[in-house]
Amino acid sequence: MIFVKLKPDANLEDVTQKIEDSYPDLVTIKTADDFNKVNVGLDVIQSASWAISLLAILIGSIGVINTMVMSVFERTREIGVLKASGWRNRRIIVMILGESLVLTLVAYVVGILVGIGAVRVLMAIPSIGNFIQPVYTTEVFIRAFLIAILVGLIGGVYPALRASRLPPTEALRYE
Template identity: 55%
Template structure:
């Protein structure tokens, strides 16, 4: 029998115990992979939210912890437009409400004549009228998820709207939401005279960064500017937190998985004391004993990695079918993410096998006879 054949045979002898250990490690790998895929998708999706349209940069409150909490007086729009280098400024109010079976629906209030400026492309129907408080545009994704068509009446939150058009921006969050008249969203959210964001277009011949600096200086630090959400301090802070959580889960998976593998392999070594003693008696060196035990430990971890990859990908695909998530997020696959998950599985196998391998090398033929 070959050396690897012996390793596989040893693992098969206690298939239930080894299978449970393998399951535990694979769940850890699947969790790491799924978190990474979703976090990458979340970062990419939000990072593109302000890149569509004809805007050069956007403005939000400096003291707001997130864009949803940003509050800018609508009267500031005219003041911004009068700054040197500013061609146009468009305000929008962001709100989270319920729609159909989605309790976290993304709605945006804008002026009707700013839709094209903000990159909203009508693919079916027409835009809402400037004085039509009950008309709404649904994103292509949200309309598809809810099987809603132009002309239908829908309830968003507690208010009824008529769908007059379907739009597409190319951004998952916006296409999974809705646009309505700014005044309607302001009244509905009890935020009359306020906007969350101001999108700014710079005149030809001016540099966007210079105009943004002028704007911040003019308003004495009341606002922050960004070319995309990915450049905002709040976004970077949120991404940093998510990355820290992801690494914490990875470390936890190494610890729990390593202990599980170590426990399994220690029990295996204890039960095979006589067998290992005989192998030592027939000439097996300590290095070969270490290779056998470590080989079994690493084999468990590597099989768990493959299973973890499959489970993680299937879990993400299943999550994307949930109405709250469907259409809003696209997982981003990267080689480094798989390498990281594989490396963690390998680390679990190595760390989990060290002590059992050391214990196995201390077994001598006389020890085996006494054990028997």
């Protein structure tokens, strides 16, 4: 975004034309009212982006919880054997949380690759590629990594606690 303040005697149309000729890829906004309209539109897009991101995090967390609960359910007997052989509840919790983190970190890598691919496809569409340019910063990848870890931990807490609370005798009877 480039802001230009004109001198009182400058002709708005002449300056606008010179800017458009020099930078054909730029869109010029001539009045504060037009700028406010564009700004409101950008605010709506940013709010929608945050809402979609939060929804994706929620769905991802539910997916992790579901996957890990099923993993614990299918391995009830194995967990019972581990507890009967002396594993403490804390070790069971760490094992399940570790599995949950591995799951979400694999999802992080796949998500990054699919996301970059999707952006490249979108940039090939002239109406989008000429208007928006993607910016990949280290901060974005670090933030996504931290969110993946957070989702993995949150999604793994319930299954880990459930697995740690299984009585060994009941778990060994389970088939």
